[in-house]
Amino acid sequence: MRYIDEEAIEKIALGAAVLGTGGGGDPYIGKLIAKEAIRKYGPVALISLEELRDNQIVVPISGMGAPSVTIEKIPSEIEFTAPLDKFEEVIGKKVDVVMPIEIGGINSLFPIIAAAKKGLPLLDADAMGRAFPEAQMVTFHLDGLESSPVTMSDEKGNVVVLYPRDGVWHERLARVITIEMGGSASVCDYGLLGKEVKSSAIPGTLTLAETIGGYLLDNKGKERQGINKMLEELNGYQLFEAKITDIERRLIGGFTRGKAIFEGIRNEQGRSFSIDFQNEHLVAKEAEHLLCSTPDLIAVLDAETGFPITTERMKYGARVVVVAFPCHSKWRTKKGIETVGPYYFGYDFEYQPVEELQKERV
Amino acid sequence: MYRLGLDVGGTNTDAALIDGDLKVFHTVKVPTTKEVESGIIEAIAKVVKESKVDSSDIKYAMLGTTHCTNAIVERKRLDKVGVIRIGRPATTAIPPFTNWPKDIRAKIEVASIIVSGGYEFDGRLIAELDKEEVSKFCREIRGKAESIAISGVYAPVNKEQEEIVATWVREELGDIPISLSHAIGSIGLLERENATILNAALMTTGQTVINGFSKALSSLNIEAEMFFSQNDGTLMNAAYAERYPILTMGCGPTNSIRGSAHLTGLDNAIVLDVGGTTSDIGVLSKGFPRESSLAVIIGGVNTNFRMPDILSIGLGGGTRILENNEKIIVGPESVGYEITKKALLFGGDVLTTSDIVTRLGYAFEDRAKEVEHLSFEFCEKVNDQMTEMLEDAIDQMKTSSKEVPLILSGGGSIIVSKSLKGVSEVIMPEHYGAANAIGAALGQVSGDVERIYSLDKMNREEALTDAKKLATHEAIKAGADEKTISIISIEDIPLAYLPGNALLIRVKAVGDLQYSSESVII
Numbered sequence: 001m002r003y004i005d006e007e008a009i010e011k012i013a014l015g016a017a018v019l020g021t022g023g024g025g026d027p028y029i030g031k032l033i034a035k036e037a038i039r040k041y042g043p044v045a046l047i048s049l050e051e052l053r054d055n056q057i058v059v060p061i062s063g064m065g066a067p068s069v070t071i072e073k074i075p076s077e078i079e080f081t082a083p084l085d086k087f088e089e090v091i092g093k094k095v096d097v098v099m100p101i102e103i104g105g106i107n108s109l110f111p112i113i114a115a116a117k118k119g120l121p122l123l124d125a126d127a128m129g130r131a132f133p134e135a136q137m138v139t140f141h142l143d144g145l146e147s148s149p150v151t152m153s154d155e156k157g158n159v160v161v162l163y164p165r166d167g168v169w170h171e172r173l174a175r176v177i178t179i180e181m182g183g184s185a186s187v188c189d190y191g192l193l194g195k196e197v198k199s200s201a202i203p204g205t206l207t208l209a210e211t212i213g214g215y216l217l218d219n220k221g222k223e224r225q226g227i228n229k230m231l232e233e234l235n236g237y238q239l240f241e242a243k244i245t246d247i248e249r250r251l252i253g254g255f256t257r258g259k260a261i262f263e264g265i266r267n268e269q270g271r272s273f274s275i276d277f278q279n280e281h282l283v284a285k286e287a288e289h290l291l292c293s294t295p296d297l298i299a300v301l302d303a304e305t306g307f308p309i310t311t312e313r314m315k316y317g318a319r320v321v322v323v324a325f326p327c328h329s330k331w332r333t334k335k336g337i338e339t340v341g342p343y344y345f346g347y348d349f350e351y352q353p354v355e356e357l358q359k360e361r362v
Numbered sequence: 363m364y365r366l367g368l369d370v371g372g373t374n375t376d377a378a379l380i381d382g383d384l385k386v387f388h389t390v391k392v393p394t395t396k397e398v399e400s401g402i403i404e405a406i407a408k409v410v411k412e413s414k415v416d417s418s419d420i421k422y423a424m425l426g427t428t429h430c431t432n433a434i435v436e437r438k439r440l441d442k443v444g445v446i447r448i449g450r451p452a453t454t455a456i457p458p459f460t461n462w463p464k465d466i467r468a469k470i471e472v473a474s475i476i477v478s479g480g481y482e483f484d485g486r487l488i489a490e491l492d493k494e495e496v497s498k499f500c501r502e503i504r505g506k507a508e509s510i511a512i513s514g515v516y517a518p519v520n521k522e523q524e525e526i527v528a529t530w531v532r533e534e535l536g537d538i539p540i541s542l543s544h545a546i547g548s549i550g551l552l553e554r555e556n557a558t559i560l561n562a563a564l565m566t567t568g569q570t571v572i573n574g575f576s577k578a579l580s581s582l583n584i585e586a587e588m589f590f591s592q593n594d595g596t597l598m599n600a601a602y603a604e605r606y607p608i609l610t611m612g613c614g615p616t617n618s619i620r621g622s623a624h625l626t627g628l629d630n631a632i633v634l635d636v637g638g639t640t641s642d643i644g645v646l647s648k649g650f651p652r653e654s655s656l657a658v659i660i661g662g663v664n665t666n667f668r669m670p671d672i673l674s675i676g677l678g679g680g681t682r683i684l685e686n687n688e689k690i691i692v693g694p695e696s697v698g699y700e701i702t703k704k705a706l707l708f709g710g711d712v713l714t715t716s717d718i719v720t721r722l723g724y725a726f727e728d729r730a731k732e733v734e735h736l737s738f739e740f741c742e743k744v745n746d747q748m749t750e751m752l753e754d755a756i757d758q759m760k761t762s763s764k765e766v767p768l769i770l771s772g773g774g775s776i777i778v779s780k781s782l783k784g785v786s787e788v789i790m791p792e793h794y795g796a797a798n799a800i801g802a803a804l805g806q807v808s809g810d811v812e813r814i815y816s817l818d819k820m821n822r823e824e825a826l827t828d829a830k831k832l833a834t835h836e837a838i839k840a841g842a843d844e845k846t847i848s849i850i851s852i853e854d855i856p857l858a859y860l861p862g863n864a865l866l867i868r869v870k871a872v873g874d875l876q877y878s879s880e881s882v883i884i
Contacts, residue, residue, distance in 0.1 A: 032460055032461060032552075033455045036455070066864075069483050071552075072515060072549050072550060072551050073449070073480070073483070073488070074449075074452065074453040074456050075452070075453075075455045076450075076454040076455055077454050078451070079455075080455070155453075155454075155488070156451055156452075156488065156489070157451065182452075182482040243757070245763060317757070317758045319758065
């Protein structure tokens with residue numbers, strides 16, 4: 001066990017933005033609240049998956065909705081604990097440990113705030129290892145664990161309890177309620193026992209976010225040392241270095257889908273690349289040749305600072321380094337690919353791991 | 363009929379006279395004085411005297427100034443502010459003034475409160491307002507606060523609650539100045555609120571600038587209508603500037619880009635302002651500077667208000683050149699204003715970019731002797747590297763891969779190669795030194811709108827039409843002649859994760875200043 005302090009939050013926020021693969025929301029607001037929570041309630045105890053006891057009750061807490069709403073309608077304090085309180089009431093027991101459901105983006109910081117306020121330990125693990133747009137896109141769903149009961153709250157004092165029949169219904173119902181609540185809501189789902197979490201969660205992801213955030217903070221003026229260290233840590237690859245030459249965003253089914261076009265620079269001059277995204281980056285290509293696809297991670301970094309750029313902030317002319325990392329092995333199973341693979345997002349090609357695609361490239 | 367443009371910069375105060383056909387008639391430059399006003403008087407007196415224009419022919423006077431920026435950066439002459447945020451139960455996790463530097467917060471904050479109210483993204487109410495809550499807060503800060511800032515959740519979508527709260531504040535505190543967030547910034551509550559608080563703190567400074575300018579004009583018997591440059595390249599009248607002094611911040615680079623546009627007659631170009639230490643690159647798009655999409659930090663405070671998108675690189679006329687193991691290092695160190703003492707061509711001992719171009723025969727021909735000893739080949743190599751730096755930076759600022767014209771301004775322009783990759787032509791117009799004052803004198807005014815539409819209720823075209831209508835209305839309110847108004851930018855952004863096809867639309871309308879003798883009352 002160790003403690004998370006303000007400095008750690010700065011790093012986690014940056015690392016989480018990389019693991020957010022372009023989506024997951026800009027963690028700036030979450031960072032401000034988490035730092036304030038730690039100033040007020042003290043550092044948060046972070047425990048590893050091994051330290052978790054089988055009979056402990058673990059509950060993830062996260063924000064659902066549009067990041068663009070969060071920057072205007074900033075959360076209230078009650079949103080970070082109301083769904084947890086209701087969860088305890090529904091199951092008639094106290095929650096022992098909280099955890100992030102999603103390490104990518106702002107949801108990495110949400111449970112830190114809840115843990116600080118409730119005085120609970122935080123689990124160093126999540127159920128995605130990155131960011132995904134929909135609620136059923138979690139390892140718990142892959143492993144057949146139930147998301148029910150789901151508790152949701154807004155800042156107005158509305159609290160809703162759902163008993164969805166599966167993860168897909170959970171997403172459908174919760175999405176509608178989120179809109180009615182004003183475009184953002186806080187959610188507790190997949191409340192599980194320690195032994196279930198141990199069998200299904202992706203371990204060490206808060207520490208991972210902190211580590212790579214630390215590398216990037218240390219990147220300044222050091223010839224991409226930070227980016228290189230990060231690639232090493234994540235077994236990642238630099239896909240290309242380029243300038244954004246076009247960016248197109250459309251709204252389809254309540255999500256931002258779009259495409260960014262890149263022109264190679266430095267060692268890749270004269271070559272052209274593209275990235276498709278649905279909130280998060282989905283597919284990277286060189287001309288028609290596949291470089292990486294979901295569920296492997298694709299991140300766009302500012303070429304100078306190494307800091308990640310979210311899809312809503314990509315603009316013409318930006319010099320970027322595009323990197324890719326292998327996803328957790330759970331996403332590479334049959335059910336994993338069914339849930340978050342290229343077919344699910346409307347593509348008609350088979351998923352191929354980024355390592356194999358990189359071998360082909362050489 | 364003449365227009366008088368003034369630009370008060372850190373070093374110089376420039377004045378420009380422009381005639382009725384917007385032709386540049388005369389420009390002057392005087393040193394900026396500590397109590398600014400005397401520098402302004404001197405500049406006006408000089409431009410009037412030298413041009414022999416009858417001062418009664420000057421009908422409009424425009425001022426671009428750094429007063430407000432300086433007040434914030436120096437933490438001086440700031441008013442004490444009471445802050446009312448409308449949004450409870452939402453937003454309580456981050457109260458006003460969070461993450462502000464301690465010193466400026468101490469100078470500005472009297473008290474702040476988050477009162478019941480606010481809107482959802484679709485315009486529904488988060489909560490009702492509570493008059494007693496607002497009135498009680500006002501009574502508590504009576505006599506302590508000199509100015510009030512009000513920021514409401516989704517006020518850019520619906521300003522009604524901000525306006526209601528303002529009337530309640532007036533009932534308690536009389537005619538205290540009140541700054542409303544919807545008039546200052548766009549979506550992004552914290553940054554908009556910060557800008558609103560800074561605006562409230564600038565009330566006295568703004569008033570001083572307006573009074574000073576007014577006095578300067580009347581002391582020279584000029585009965586012109588006054589206008590003030592905004593950071594987006596347009597003007598606001600005195601009544602508007604009095605309420606929104608923060609909008610004068612950052613007008614310097616904007617005026618420089620606008621002035622360059624006018625001097626060349628171009629609407630789309632890259633503007634390169636080369637000083638002693640840096641080169642500032644801006645984009646002229648449809649006659650206006652392109653705005654930055656990133657949050658602007660002023661005096662350590664994050665704001666989200668409009669600023670031109672400027673890229674600065676460490677390459678200027680005084681930039682040092684070093685050689686290390688055959689590797690040429692250009693800058694970012696510079697001899698700056700000491701160039702006339704330290705550069706080789708002026709008898710100094712530092713190798714600078716100006717020496718390189720002199721050796722190559724591009725500038726200072728009369729001083730060629732001083733740099734004769736430099737290897738021509740070496741200088742060519744350095745020059746190639748300088749050119750590459752500029753080309754790289756220009757390319758980053760371009761909006762398409764097409765070649766565009768480049769307009770030069772600033773004293774360091776001599777270091778710029780006449781042929782650059784991605785650039786169709788390099789232009790150095792007459793009067794380029796007073797581009798800022800000329801930019802100020804060019805009177806156009808704008809209206810901005812930013813709103814989220816649900817495309818379930820109307821189609822995209824209807825939404826855009828509505829937004830354009832609102833922007834036009836805003837421009838008229840800011841003093842534009844209705845007949846000349848045109849829409850210069852439309853941007854629509856689908857909002858991620860929200861079904862119901864929510865679309866954020868931003869529109870900007872601009873028009874010529876109304877040529878009537880009455881001032882526009884807002």
